[in-house]
Amino acid sequence: MPPEPRTVKLCFARLEADPARATSFFYGRLFAAEPQLRALFPPAMGHQRDRFFHALLRIVWSQDDPGELADHLGGLGRGHRRYGVLREHYAAVGAALTATLRVFAADVWTDEAEDAWAAAYRHAADTMIGAAERDAAQAPPWWAAEVTGHDRRAPDLAVVTLRPERPLPFAPGQHVGVQTARWPRVWRRYSIANAPRPDGTLRLHVRARPGGWVSGALVRCTSPGDSVLLGPAEGAMTLDPDADRELLLVGGGTGLAPMKALAEEAAGSGRAVRLLVAARTPDGLYDLPDLRLLEAACPRLRVLPVLSRSPGAGALSGRVPDVLPGLLDDAGGLAAYVAGPAPLVRGTVTALQRLGVPLQRVHHDLLTADDPVTSRPAPAGTPSSSRPPDRTTRSRAPRP
Numbered sequence: 369m370p371p372e373p374r375t376v377k378l379c380f381a382r383l384e385a386d387p388a389r390a391t392s393f394f395y396g397r398l399f400a401a402e403p404q405l406r407a408l409f410p411p412a413m414g415h416q417r418d419r420f421f422h423a424l425l426r427i428v429w430s431q432d433d434p435g436e437l438a439d440h441l442g443g444l445g446r447g448h449r450r451y452g453v454l455r456e457h458y459a460a461v462g463a464a465l466t467a468t469l470r471v472f473a474a475d476v477w478t479d480e481a482e483d484a485w486a487a488a489y490r491h492a493a494d495t496m497i498g499a500a501e502r503d504a505a506q507a508p509p510w511w512a513a514e515v516t517g518h519d520r521r522a523p524d525l526a527v528v529t530l531r532p533e534r535p536l537p538f539a540p541g542q543h544v545g546v547q548t549a550r551w552p553r554v555w556r557r558y559s560i561a562n563a564p565r566p567d568g569t570l571r572l573h574v575r576a577r578p579g580g581w582v583s584g585a586l587v588r589c590t591s592p593g594d595s596v597l598l599g600p601a602e603g604a605m606t607l608d609p610d611a612d613r614e615l616l617l618v619g620g621g622t623g624l625a626p627m628k629a630l631a632e633e634a635a636g637s638g639r640a641v642r643l644l645v646a647a648r649t650p651d652g653l654y655d656l657p658d659l660r661l662l663e664a665a666c667p668r669l670r671v672l673p674v675l676s677r678s679p680g681a682g683a684l685s686g687r688v689p690d691v692l693p694g695l696l697d698d699a700g701g702l703a704a705y706v707a708g709p710a711p712l713v714r715g716t717v718t719a720l721q722r723l724g725v726p727l728q729r730v731h732h733d734l735l736t737a738d739d740p741v742t743s744r745p746a747p748a749g750t751p752s753s754s755r756p757p758d759r760t761t762r763s764r765a766p767r768p
């Protein structure tokens with residue numbers, strides 16, 4: 369069991385005062401003590417420091433919620449496998465963390481605090497190591513995949529088709545880590561945009577972010593025949609088993625990807641589905657022809673484009689939260705899934721609540737492809753797929 373959390377939180381609060389300095393200090397200590405560990409990390413450490421800090425933050429704030437803590441640590445332990453992290457690395461990380469706390473939490477660092485942190489770290493490391501070793505018994509740390517299709521739908525957007533060298537199990541709504549040859553040891557998460565197929569291929573919708581290493585490489589410097597590495601599929605935004613309930617799926621921009629996967633799965637099994645595809649202008653509806661084909665094949669699927677900045681034939685005008693009241697007569701019986709820009713997700717969740725959809729039936733994961741976690745863990749009781757950015761649990765795995 370984790371130790372009494374108050375002391376652990378008190379010390380961590382001192383790191384929160386200046387996370388950038390504290391994490392720089394931490395990595396400085398770690399690499400000074402164990403220079404060979406530097407090879408496990410990406411060339412630029414800015415993102416990594418953010419991710420480490422937020423993983424730590426979540427661990428600290430979950431100290432009094434053993435279920436959440438175990439869930440989080442298990443995901444972290446499994447996720448660390450793709451970085452080549454081994455059992456023996458944890459001692460060095462623990463020592464660097466203690467050294468950091470001793471400096472940054474000096475005013476509250478007592479023998480009691482040191483013992484509490486040592487116990488908390490031991491518990492975290494043991495849980496992560498255990499989860500990694502159990503996972504290693506049944507799955508590889510990554511899958512090599514060949515790019516079999518690269519469809520440039522806009523200057524900054526490509527639909528990329530990948531064929532893993534061996535079956536990569538996933539459920540619609542989940543995402544995978546992707547590493548390109550151009551940026552070794554840099555992983556980014558992308559939602560899978562299709563339901564499982566007999567040929568095992570996966571599709572990703574990738575928008576090149578300004579300065580985005582992996583997204584830029586995938587959109588501009590990738591062609592059929594290239595290879596990438598994929599991490600295991602993760603994420604809890606999967607289909608609820610209540611097949612009678614009508615589904616409302618909302619995808620804004622490339623947030624369409626997981627919604628399309630869910631639509632394929634649900635509509636393919638005869639469930640009633642409304643798929644709202646939000647874009648600014650008709651050009652932003654980059655996947656509409658494919659969606660129309662899917663709609664034609666699934667009698668109970670309706671695809672509704674929603675354009676926020678210019679009108680378009682066959683599209684609703686406005687932002688999703690504003691058009692929802694006119695669309696939904698009886699929203700109380702729906703289950704809803706939402707992905708896209710965070711403000712769209714938040715606005716849509718609020719609108720659905722106002723329309724009477726219970727929060728536990730509104731699912732999202734606020735996944736952003738390149739950004740680190742930016743908020744505190746959700747309060748206990750928040751539905752798992754409705755938590756704030758969940759970059760550190762079932763999903764991607766910040767390393768120590």
Ligand SMILES: NC(=O)C1=CN([C@@H]2O[C@H](COP(=O)(O)OP(=O)(O)OC[C@H]3O[C@@H](n4cnc5c(N)ncnc54)[C@H](OP(=O)(O)O)[C@@H]3O)[C@@H](O)[C@H]2O)C=CC1
Nearest residue numbers: 620621622623647648676687707708709711712735736737
């Ligand atoms: N699993 C997931 O959760 C996934 C999430 N994503 C995320 O989705 C985002 C997609 O970005 P991109 O393709 O550039 O999308 P866009 O920036 O093109 O936006 C798509 C639509 O969302 C609308 N929108 C933005 N803010 C609001 C708001 N406050 N209220 C209502 N509508 C809003 C935009 O309208 P306007 O700007 O006119 O208001 C536009 O119509 C990325 O952040 C990506 O990380 C992507 C894939 C999967």
